[in-house]
Amino acid sequence: MSPTTRARARKGEGDQLRRDILAAAEELLTVEGSADAVSVRAIAEQVGVTSPAIYMHWKHKDDIFTEVCSIRFAEFSSRVMANVQGEGPVLDRLAEVARAYMAFAEEHPEQYRVLFMQPVSAVPDGAPPTAGAMAFQMVVGVLEAAVAEQEMRELDPVTTAAALFAAIHGAASLVVDRHEDIPVPEPAALVEAVIDVSFHGIAAGPAKP
Amino acid sequence: MSPTTRARARKGEGDQLRRDILAAAEELLTVEGSADAVSVRAIAEQVGVTSPAIYMHWKHKDDIFTEVCSIRFAEFSSRVMANVQGEGPVLDRLAEVARAYMAFAEEHPEQYRVLFMQPVSAVPDGAPPTAGAMAFQMVVGVLEAAVAEQEMRELDPVTTAAALFAAIHGAASLVVDRHEDIPVPEPAALVEAVIDVSFHGIAAGPAKP
DNA sequence: CAGATAGCTTACCACTGCTAACCCAGAACG
DNA sequence: CGTTCTGGGTTAGCAGTGGTAAGCTATCTG
Known part of the structure; x- marks a missing residue:
């Protein structure tokens, strides 16, 4: 070769x-x-x-990898966006986004690290949206739909999106970093747990067994 | 100097x-x-x-920083542990742990990055527990108390701890990385949102307005 | 055919983590 | 007291890093 x-x-x-x-x-x-x-x-x-x-072709080494990983993520995210346009309960769609996000982290850990696990300084005006901005926007979009469909408590969509994004991002980060000092469940199980907790909470609700 | x-x-x-x-x-x-x-x-x-x-004194450069940051975190975590032994609802204590964790990330972002935001390979037998292991154990401990006090739905404590840890860790990571491409709320507001979502979920519950 | 220029290469700089080999003041021993 | 040993360093240097300045050359253009 x-x-x-x-x-x-x-x-x-x-x-x-x-x-x-x-x-x-x-x-x-x-x-x-x-x-x-x-x-x-x-x-x-x-x-x-x-x-x-x-x-x-690039001013700094890092720019090469940012471009590489952005391409990969854009491809991934357009696939997810297409799958998520469907019907059905909005929260189910949100769960699908979370699962897909985790799958990306699992399949492309190096790309995930480059895109989401290093400091991102202010983006220059007119620059294309970063992968992080795109991912975040996906969550906000779904959440607004959930509010409209009354599937969600009355919460501020942006703040709530940040909390949800943080939760999924944290789960993906644990997987990417292979934290062997912590009993991290399998990626699929972890993301299901995050979804369950984020949707229903852990508190003993008044009407939940 | x-x-x-x-x-x-x-x-x-x-x-x-x-x-x-x-x-x-x-x-x-x-x-x-x-x-x-x-x-x-x-x-x-x-x-x-x-x-x-x-x-x-150290075999590799990284070992120096791991030691520096572990010292700082151990100091922090013993302070938190002491504050958290108190009475009152268990979930309130858990929330305090989350707030303290975020405060550590905010006050010592470099230390947080070294301890929690890089790959952790298997710890050798007999080595002292890592900061991650200690933090995780704090969450598990509180969760087990919550189960005992019936403040929590019946969930597996370890899996749930992983989900909660992921959520808080993700929030802290967003703060540490200063993700300027995403509208991340102030650290204090973000951690409150994560706590609210994790405890009560986002789904429109059967008994919530 | 002459000149310009896109598409490279050669040579190099300042810096990095890390190591092998050495030096030497002061404690321990005879 | 003199000698030896050794903890606590130093000098010198290696292989590799990101990045730059300057030059070369095959190809296109006038």
């Missing part, structure tokens, strides 16, 4: 290298398990190019 | 340097905001010593 050298692209076809770098970066990311463990030189070698060539 | 040189310790007093290194590491950690941004050389310079001297 990985050629040690590479034919120079023709004029106007520089984007081919860009695409190849993204692919190589993603492959190395999943192999190594973290962006820190993948060096710019390693990416360059994988595509058969020297490292400064990378900096023609 | 930071002396460029330093009197050599007497025999048997090597631990003085060890303590000074821990203090310098913590100070630099809070100044820089992340452990990655603090180099071993910087710590060494701060205490007036050369960098290999550090490796007399």
Whole structure:
């Protein structure tokens, strides 16, 4: 595979290298398990190019991985959005979003970490929405529907969305970080528990057995 | 302050340097905001010593910061444990734990990140419990009391503890990471929302207006 | 065919975690 | 008192990192 050298692209076809770098970066990311463990030189070698060539397309190393992971998440989230447009109880749809979110974290832990588990400084004006903003908006949208359909207590949708997002994000984070010092249930069981708790609470309700 | 040189310790007093290194590491950690941004050389310079001297006391750089942060968390958690022994409804105590946990994340974000926001591989047998294990155990303990006092629905304490821990951890993580792409409420408001949702759920209950 | 330029490479910098080898003041021992 | 031993460091350096400045060259354009 990985050629040690590479034919120079023709004029106007520089984007081919860009695409190849993204692919190589993603492959190395999943192999190594973290962006820190993948060096710019390693990416360059994988595509058969020297490292400064990378900096023609991105200003910083981190930008490469952010782009890689955003692409993967956008693909995922459009799939989920399509599945969630359906009918039925709104809270069921919300549960589906939570399950899908956990599935993404489980299948793409490195991408999840890059997108959701590092500081996000203020996004410049006019920049495309971050993965976090998209995910959050999904939750807000469903919650507003739940309010409209009266499936939800009267709570502020944005604050409540933050609480729910935090809960699911926390569960996904525990899975991604493989916290072996804590008895974390299987991902599927954990997300069901989070859904159950978030929807019905833990308090002994007046009308619940 | 930071002396460029330093009197050599007497025999048997090597631990003085060890303590000074821990203090310098913590100070630099809070100044820089992340452990990655603090180099071993910087710590060494701060205490007036050369960098290999550090490796007399720790095998790896990360071990220094883990120790620094564990000390801080142990101090915090014993304070909370004492406050939580009191009487009153169990769920109120649980809420207090959640608030305290968020307060720790808010006041010591760098420490929180080191302790709870990176992969934790299996702890060697006989090692002291990690901060995560201690925090989790706090939640389990309170939950078992809640079950005993019938303040809680009949749920598996460990699975439920994981869900609650995930929720609080997610909220703290959002705060620590300063997710500026998401409308995260103030820490205090966020933790109240998480508590409210976790205790009572969001679903329109049969007996709630 | 001449010049411009996209698409790279060579060479390098300052810095990182970490190690091997050495030095040396003072405690312990004869 | 003199010698040896050793805890508590230092000097020097390795392999690797992200990133940059400057130059080269194949291709396109006038």
